[in-house]
Amino acid sequence: MTKRKFGLALSMVLAASTILGACGADKEETKKGNGGEEKNDFSVAMVTDVGGVDDKSFNQSAWEGIKEFGADNGLEKGDGGIDYLQSKSDADYNTNLNKLVRRDFDLVFGVGYKMQESVEEISKQKQDNKFAIIDSVVDQPNVASVLFKEQEGSYLAGVAAALMTKSKKIGFVGGMESDVIERFEAGFLEGVKAVDPSIKVDVQYAGAFDKAELGKTTANRMYSSGVDIIFHAAGGTGNGVFAEAKELKTKNPDSYVWVIGVDSDQYEEGAVGDTNVTLTSMLKRVDIAVQDLTKLAMEDKFPGGETSVYGLAEDGVALADSRGAIPEDVLAQIDEYAKKIADGDVVVPETVE
Amino acid sequence: MSNRLVNILVPGVSVILGLLVGAVVMMVSGYDPVEGYIALWNGIFGDAYTIGETIRQITPYILAGLAVAFAFRTGLFNIGVEGQLIVGWFAAAYVGITFDELPKMIHLPLAIIAAALAGALWGFIPGLLKAKFKVHEVIVTIMMNYIALHTSNALIRAVSDGGDNTGGINPTASLRSEFLENMTDFSRLHYGILIALAMVLVMWLILEKTTRGFELKAVGLNQHASEYAGMNVNKNIILAMVISGAFAGLAGAMEALGTFGYASVKGGFTGIGFDGIAVALLGANTPLGVIFGATLFGSLKYGATNMPNEAGIPEEIVSIIIAIIIFFVASGYVIRLLLERFSKKKEAK
Numbered sequence: 001m002t003k004r005k006f007g008l009a010l011s012m013v014l015a016a017s018t019i020l021g022a023c024g025a026d027k028e029e030t031k032k033g034n035g036g037e038e039k040n041d042f043s044v045a046m047v048t049d050v051g052g053v054d055d056k057s058f059n060q061s062a063w064e065g066i067k068e069f070g071a072d073n074g075l076e077k078g079d080g081g082i083d084y085l086q087s088k089s090d091a092d093y094n095t096n097l098n099k100l101v102r103r104d105f106d107l108v109f110g111v112g113y114k115m116q117e118s119v120e121e122i123s124k125q126k127q128d129n130k131f132a133i134i135d136s137v138v139d140q141p142n143v144a145s146v147l148f149k150e151q152e153g154s155y156l157a158g159v160a161a162a163l164m165t166k167s168k169k170i171g172f173v174g175g176m177e178s179d180v181i182e183r184f185e186a187g188f189l190e191g192v193k194a195v196d197p198s199i200k201v202d203v204q205y206a207g208a209f210d211k212a213e214l215g216k217t218t219a220n221r222m223y224s225s226g227v228d229i230i231f232h233a234a235g236g237t238g239n240g241v242f243a244e245a246k247e248l249k250t251k252n253p254d255s256y257v258w259v260i261g262v263d264s265d266q267y268e269e270g271a272v273g274d275t276n277v278t279l280t281s282m283l284k285r286v287d288i289a290v291q292d293l294t295k296l297a298m299e300d301k302f303p304g305g306e307t308s309v310y311g312l313a314e315d316g317v318a319l320a321d322s323r324g325a326i327p328e329d330v331l332a333q334i335d336e337y338a339k340k341i342a343d344g345d346v347v348v349p350e351t352v353e
Numbered sequence: 354m355s356n357r358l359v360n361i362l363v364p365g366v367s368v369i370l371g372l373l374v375g376a377v378v379m380m381v382s383g384y385d386p387v388e389g390y391i392a393l394w395n396g397i398f399g400d401a402y403t404i405g406e407t408i409r410q411i412t413p414y415i416l417a418g419l420a421v422a423f424a425f426r427t428g429l430f431n432i433g434v435e436g437q438l439i440v441g442w443f444a445a446a447y448v449g450i451t452f453d454e455l456p457k458m459i460h461l462p463l464a465i466i467a468a469a470l471a472g473a474l475w476g477f478i479p480g481l482l483k484a485k486f487k488v489h490e491v492i493v494t495i496m497m498n499y500i501a502l503h504t505s506n507a508l509i510r511a512v513s514d515g516g517d518n519t520g521g522i523n524p525t526a527s528l529r530s531e532f533l534e535n536m537t538d539f540s541r542l543h544y545g546i547l548i549a550l551a552m553v554l555v556m557w558l559i560l561e562k563t564t565r566g567f568e569l570k571a572v573g574l575n576q577h578a579s580e581y582a583g584m585n586v587n588k589n590i591i592l593a594m595v596i597s598g599a600f601a602g603l604a605g606a607m608e609a610l611g612t613f614g615y616a617s618v619k620g621g622f623t624g625i626g627f628d629g630i631a632v633a634l635l636g637a638n639t640p641l642g643v644i645f646g647a648t649l650f651g652s653l654k655y656g657a658t659n660m661p662n663e664a665g666i667p668e669e670i671v672s673i674i675i676a677i678i679i680f681f682v683a684s685g686y687v688i689r690l691l692l693e694r695f696s697k698k699k700e701a702k
Contacts, residue, residue, distance in 0.1 A: 050620070052668075078665065085661060086668055089623060091612060092658060094541060095406055099662045117518070117615065125539040152571075176620060177510070178517050207506070208620040 041075065041263035042298040045083040045105040046290075047096040051209060052086050057235045057263040058286045060213050062111045062134060065287030071312020079103055093118035101129050107297045109134065109290060113180055121144060130294050130302055131271055134286060135180050137307050144297075146289045150180065151187030151348040152341050153229070153282040153317030157260050159230045159337050160280055160319065163198050164331045165254055171202045172223035175209040179350075184233035184262070184350045185281075194337070194346075202227055202321035206237045217239025223248060223257055229279060231260040238262060242269045245277040258325070265320040281320035289316060290345040313342045363689045364682065371681030375674035379666065389674070390665045396659025397652045403659070405533070405540025409612060411651030413438070414550040414605035417629025418636060418643040419556050420472075420597045424490075425638045426560060427593035428573035433479060434601040435626025436501030437472035439619070441605025443505040444471035446616035447512065447521025451607060460525040465548070465606050471573025472602015475501060475597045480594025483585035490594070506618045517618040526569065528611040543611030550644075552600060557640040559596070569593050601626065628654075635683060653678060 019302055043068055046123035048059040066082050083105070085096040093115045100108045101122065108129065110119040113136040116257065123131045123140045130142055135146040161170045172188055176183045185203060191222070193294040202222055215237040232238035232265050238261070245257045249272045259270055261281030270278030289310050296302055310316020319334065326334075340346040376386035397407050424431035445468035452460055461599050479493035512519050528543040536542075560566040571579040572589045580586050604625060609616055632650050636642025653675050660671045681688075 085658075088658075088668070090619075091410075095655075095658065096662075097657070098402070098539075103662070114617070117521075117613075122539075176517065176618060177515070207503075210620060269500075335433065 023090055029109070034092060040108075041080060042294075043075065043080050043082065043105045044069065044107045044294050044297075045085070045100045045103070046109035046111055047093060047100065047115065048084060048086045049093075049114050050087055051235055053084055054238075055235060056266070056269070058134065058284060059111050061264050061284070061286040062109060062290050063115050065290030065293070066109075066128045068287065069115060069291050070081050070298060073298075090114065090288075094122060097122045097131075098126075105266065107132060107294060107302070111286070112136075112177060130297055130304065132290075134289070139305065140277035141305045141316070143305065144293055144303045145242075146286075146288070146293065148284050148289070148307045149287075149311030149348070149349035150183040150282075150317060151190070151307060151350050152312045153284065154184045154187030154318065154332055155191035155194070155341065155346075156173050156312075156318070156319050156338055157231050157280070157282045158188040158193075159187075159195055160226070160322075160326060160330070161231060161260060162192040162195035163333060164258065164279060164326060165199060165229050167226045167228045169198060169202065169225070169227045171219070171227040171230035173215060173218050173222075173230060173232040173234050173238065174203070174205040175237055176207060177205055181205075181233050183350050183351060184231075186262070187348050188231055189352065190348055191337070202288045204267075206234055211237050211239055212243065216244045219244035227261065228256050231259040231262070231282070232280075233262045235263075238266075239269065242266070242277065246270065247271045249275060249277050261320070267320065267323060276323070276325065278322075279325050280322040283318045283320050285310065285318070286317050311341075312338060358619075359692055362692060366626050366692070367681045367685045368678070369441065369680035370688070373460045374681070377665045378670065378677065380672055384664065384666045384670065387524055389660055389666050392660045392663035392666070393653075393656045395663060396656035398526055399659070400538070401536065402538040402540045402657075405537030405542035407652050407655050408546055409540065409542050410655040411647050412549045412611070413604040413625050414554060414632050414647035414651045415546075415605045415643060416600050416607065417625050418632030418647050419552055419640065420600035420604065420626075421629045421633035422636065422638040422640070422643050423556055423560075423600060424593055424597040425590060426573050426664060427569045428576065429480075429483070429590065429597070430491050431476065431479075431494055431594065431597045432491055432630070433475065433497045433501075433598070433626075434491055434604070434629045435622050435624075436494070436498035437475040437598045438605040438608075438623065439498075439501040439505050440475050440625045440637070441468035441472040441602030442467045442609045443508055443519075443605070443616050444602070445526075445609035446519050446522055447508075449526035449614075450512070450519055453523050453525075454618050455525055460523070461528070461610070463599075463641075464522070464526040464610055465603065468602040468606035468609065469599040471548060472605060473599040475590065476594040476596075476598020476601070480591040482505040483594070484590045490641030493522065498626075500524040502619060505616070509616055509618050521614050522610060527614060528607070529614070542614050543607075545607040545611040548603065549607070552603060554642055556600070564659045565592070576644070577698045583675060601629075605630075631679070635679075649682065 002227045046062055051059050053059050053063050063084055070082040077083055085236045087096055088091055108131050110133045116136040119131055119133045120138045132144040134146045189201055192201055204218050211336045219241040230241055242259055245259045248255050248257050258279040259277050260279050263284045266281045267278045361531045379386040379389050398404055421431055422433045444465045448464040448467040479490045482488040482493050483490045509519055511527045528545045568584045569589050571588050576586050632646040637648035656676045660666045661668055
């Protein structure tokens with residue numbers, strides 16, 4: 001009997017929600033009708049991966065690019081302007097992309113290589129819409145792909161680390177193993193080798209982009225084994241690397257520990273009282289790429305089916321201002337390496353040999 | 354107040370209360386509750402596409418809920434549905450990409466059975482440990498989740514030569530259909546829902562119509578009495594975990610062969626297995642109840658993603674509102690108690 005009661009109870013829940021929802025349906029239709037007339041300007045939106053829009057990394061950078069585009073063109077957040085949707089799981093990529101397409105955004109970005117399959121699938125279904133994907137390639141006529149030469153920026157980070165290390169031991173903490181993160185690792189190793197092949201680089205992968213505690217223990221192991229500079233390419237996991245370095249610096253202000261940040265300028269992450277553990281950051285200018293592409297699309301020059309690659313020469317990657325952590329003479333040496341790469345004299349490998 | 358009236362009132366009142374408290378949360382944080390709930394409604398039933406996606410979301414919830422409920426009926430707490438789902442996901446995807454000359458009639462069932470077997474194996478181990486060595490299944494299943502996550506990640510890398518995705522399954526193993534896609538404006542609705550509903554029937558048949566099912570339930574109600582009555586308790590425990598695991602593995606097959614069409618390296622759990630616990634409890638561990646639990650859970654979860662989209666309400670507040678609604682539905686007992694007290698007072702007057 002109790003079972004039957006429960007079944008009835010639940011069916012009533014559904015019925016109740018149906019009735020409640022029905023009240024709302026008509027209003028929505030009128031709203032949609034009004035929205036149609038406003039659409040006369042170029043609109044752009046993006047879908048984040050599971051990192052979310054405030055990941056202090058490439059999702060955030062992409063959104064900042066879109067916001068800047070919006071400010072330049074007088075666009076507001078919302079329909080017909082700029083907007084973003086966050087994905088909570090891999091299953092949300094398709095639906096989020098679709099939602100934005102249905103809201104008539106002229107260009108929809110999928111941010112992150114994990115969205116490749118979803119962008120491919122949706123772009124095939126909605127062939128009149130324009131899409132773009134960051135960090136991956138989708139070979140469809142209505143999709144523009146954006147890749148970065150992370151290896152070039154990481155090469156400079158490697159050079160900086162090799163010139164600054166005292167213990168001749170450097171660490172690299174990666175997020176999940178993938179083509180993108182491998183480019184970081186390969187460039188970094190190559191940069192260190194270019195300065196001093198005898199320097200040992202300890203390479204560790206955390207297996208996740210959102211596990212700060214894992215980053216912290218990995219950093220702890222590295223620092224206690226004598227490593228003095230760690231470069232992380234691990235998103236949120238990298239915040240743990242900063243936490244560990246800051247802890248060491250707090251315990252002993254004279255300790256020589258540094259972190260090289262990634263994607264955006266992570267100077268603020270490394271602040272400890274008056275000092276800072278951030279040596280520099282390897283900038284990946286997703287914001288610049290997003291703005292470039294959006295402008296092209298607005299001018300009807302959308303590079304559909306093409307892949308744009310942003311390297312040092314295109315200002316797509318760079319080292320952030322070290323704010324005095326790296327002395328002038330070292331900076332001059334780094335600039336020399338940068339010039340060689342930009343001129344094409346040095347070609348940095350994309351994969352670890 | 355008559356019994357029937359109470360039965361109708363309780364869930365109605367709990368949902369309305371949940372919606373009201375959710376509305377207060379939205380108002381306090383400066384958002385329009387009416388707009389928010391319209392967005393929620395449109396996110397669930399707005400058009401053919403959202404209905405398709407809602408059903409797509411409900412499908413694995415039904416199977417995960419069945420897995421938890423089935424173990425519960427035998428007195429076992431299977432927290433390992435998540436892990437069983439992940440191995441099922443990989444197994445189905447693996448079969449889906451490996452064989453490419455098979456006809457659909459063989460390939461698709463093969464992939465589905467592989468997922469069920471993988472999940473069953475993942476349930477068998479905790480069942481065996483529980484039956485033979487009295488190791489508590491909660492501990493073992495939790496640990497098996499981690500083993501499943503990282504083993505499947507390693508296997509995906511091995512299968513894809515170091516990549517992070519197995520690549521798409523062959524169409525002969527896919528649950529998707531052009532018919533359903535066209536009907537729902539390219540939603541990812543797939544035939545898995547039929548499998549899920551069939552499994553509801555299977556669970557009901559096992560529990561209510563077979564001697565074995567009677568034994569399983571008896572073990573759940575009182576182990577010692579069942580043993581005294583001559584039932585093999587250990588065998589029933591293992592069997593319950595195996596069947597539970599098979600349901601969970603099928604949930605993984607839904608993701609592999611329907612929603613995604615591939616398996617990719619995961620940084621963390623999918624959450625479907627854990628939500629399955631709530632689904633089973635909302636459904637009072639009965640097969641039919643699980644359908645309702647999964648429908649409620651799946652529609653709210655999927656519909657909620659439309660609230661930031663249409664009404665501009667931040668993700669965090671949406672999560673709170675959905676949690677409140679589910680909380681009120683689950684605590685229907687309290688409302689029943691209040692209603693009874695209320696009616697008694699009236700009678701006294």
